[in-house]
Amino acid sequence: MHLGTASRRPHAGLLLTALSGLLLSLLSAAPPSRAADAGPPATPATPTYTDVTANSAVLSWGASTDDEAVAAYDIRSGATVYGTVTGTPAPTSITLTGLACDSPYSLNVVARDAAGNVSGQSDPVTFTTRACATDGGVPTSIGTVSTGWTIPWGTEWMPDGASALLTERDTFKVFRLTKEGTRTQVGSVPNVVTTGGEGGLLGVAVDPDWAANHRVYFMHTAAEGNRIARMTYDGSSLSGYTILLQGIKKNRYHNGGRLAFGPDGYLYASTGDAQSAALAQDKNSLNGKILRLTTDGAPAPGNPFGNHVYSLGHRNPQGLAFDRGGRLWEAEFGNSAYDELNLVKPGANYGWPTCEGTCSVTGMTNPKEILVTSGGKSVSPGVLEERVRDHPLVSQCIVVGNVVYMAALRGERLWRIPIDGDTENVGAASAYYVGTYGRLRTVSKVPGADQLWLSTTNCDNNGGEPAGSDKVFRVTIG
Ligand SMILES: [Ca+2]
Numbered sequence: 001m002h003l004g005t006a007s008r009r010p011h012a013g014l015l016l017t018a019l020s021g022l023l024l025s026l027l028s029a030a031p032p033s034r035a036a037d038a039g040p041p042a043t044p045a046t047p048t049y050t051d052v053t054a055n056s057a058v059l060s061w062g063a064s065t066d067d068e069a070v071a072a073y074d075i076r077s078g079a080t081v082y083g084t085v086t087g088t089p090a091p092t093s094i095t096l097t098g099l100a101c102d103s104p105y106s107l108n109v110v111a112r113d114a115a116g117n118v119s120g121q122s123d124p125v126t127f128t129t130r131a132c133a134t135d136g137g138v139p140t141s142i143g144t145v146s147t148g149w150t151i152p153w154g155t156e157w158m159p160d161g162a163s164a165l166l167t168e169r170d171t172f173k174v175f176r177l178t179k180e181g182t183r184t185q186v187g188s189v190p191n192v193v194t195t196g197g198e199g200g201l202l203g204v205a206v207d208p209d210w211a212a213n214h215r216v217y218f219m220h221t222a223a224e225g226n227r228i229a230r231m232t233y234d235g236s237s238l239s240g241y242t243i244l245l246q247g248i249k250k251n252r253y254h255n256g257g258r259l260a261f262g263p264d265g266y267l268y269a270s271t272g273d274a275q276s277a278a279l280a281q282d283k284n285s286l287n288g289k290i291l292r293l294t295t296d297g298a299p300a301p302g303n304p305f306g307n308h309v310y311s312l313g314h315r316n317p318q319g320l321a322f323d324r325g326g327r328l329w330e331a332e333f334g335n336s337a338y339d340e341l342n343l344v345k346p347g348a349n350y351g352w353p354t355c356e357g358t359c360s361v362t363g364m365t366n367p368k369e370i371l372v373t374s375g376g377k378s379v380s381p382g383v384l385e386e387r388v389r390d391h392p393l394v395s396q397c398i399v400v401g402n403v404v405y406m407a408a409l410r411g412e413r414l415w416r417i418p419i420d421g422d423t424e425n426v427g428a429a430s431a432y433y434v435g436t437y438g439r440l441r442t443v444s445k446v447p448g449a450d451q452l453w454l455s456t457t458n459c460d461n462n463g464g465e466p467a468g469s470d471k472v473f474r475v476t477i478g
């Protein structure tokens with residue numbers, strides 16, 4: 001009996017050992033008990049941003065789960081912690097302060113529990129703080145970033161500020177150009193046709209939420225007219241193609257074509273009158289307008305006429321730029337006398353074809369600056385003092401240091417037009433690089449630096465140079 005019992009005991013002992021071993025392995029793999037909180041919180045959802053200023057931003061995210069409770073969230077970039085919120089429950093938003101102005105940020109969120117367990121990091125939210133409050137500055141130097149281009153048209157920086165996407169109007173190709181000047185073709189936009197004039201592959205815009213959705217947008221001429229389309233750009237190549245808006249009339253000239261995201265997250269597009277001037281005054285036509293649409297192509301909520309139209313009375317708007325206050329400035333080819341710099345407001349009528357430049361017609365809004373197109377001095381409210389030798393043909397514009405910079409094609413110059421503080425007035429226009437680099441088309445702000453990129457259009461019929469002779473320059477503002 002004793003022996004028998006003894007003979008069974010080793011078996012029982014082995015069983016207990018096996019069971020305890022199993023139990024231990026189960027314990028180490030399973031959620032811990034309340035006494036020992038060993039399970040990290042779930043990875044938080046991707047944060048979103050609002051209320052970005054020059055030095056602050058508000059981030060929000062969905063609450064993370066934990067077997068016990070989330071005690072804190074850290075907002076980070078790499079090893080740098082930009083902010084922490086704590087509480088029971090921990091808040092799911094934070095106002096980050098002390099950010100650098102005019103700088104790109106890519107931030108993620110992690111959750112922590114009271115035991116110090118840290119979740120995985122969320123996907124990043126990417127945004128750029130508003131322009132620095134310091135006004136002024138002038139171009140102090142210029143150098144070549146990249147050569148070998150053929151009519152580069154649209155330039156849009158990626159949210160991380162490391163590279164930009166550039167379109168070529170007549171080849172329909174899209175390139176990635178790094179801040180250092182390395183160029184790589186990332187694809188072509190399908191369904192593009194040329195007009196033998198100003199149509200083709202035109203503007204490009206990058207979704208403010210690109211880090212999460214990889215969406216990019218193009219405006220181009222197609223068989224039936226001008227279109228706005230969306231594609232996917234994964235950081236190295238383009239794919240997919242979705243038409244967002246079509247039915248914008250085309251012609252050999254006056255196709256507009258600029259795209260820009262506003263601080264409201266909607267996509268703004270400039271359309272030309274397609275050489276049918278009356279369309280610019282027709283609120284139900286997509287031509288001769290600034291349009292505002294959602295990223296799915298629908299009219300943006302709150303548009304003044306309940307359709308895609310944001311403003312009307314434009315002839316051939318070529319430049320769109322938002323200032324630090326979120327206001328929209330627009331550069332426009334005039335007809336025979338004046339090019340214009342307009343401050344665009346919803347529902348406003350900018351005059352074409354009734355007015356070119358400044359006039360006194362009730363219900364029509366005058367430009368903030370006019371640039372004479374064939375010599376002579378400008379008139380009020382323009383304060384241009386010098387005589388220009390030829391048609392400026394302004395193209396893209398950008399605001400840096402509260403100064404509007406506008407590239408000019410036939411005028412072969414970079415205009416500098418300072419905004420007067422936060423007023424709607426502008427000061428005297430001055431011109432840089434007159435005739436030095438040829439026809440200048442597109443100007444963009446280099447993120448995180450007091451620099452512009454400036455591209456030429458010397459390969460078209462007007463410039464007369466061979467394909468591949470256009471360039472991208474870097475202009476330093478000091
Ligand atoms: Ca836990």
Ligand SMILES: [Ca+2]
Binds near residue numbers: 313340352356357
């Ligand atoms: Ca006008």
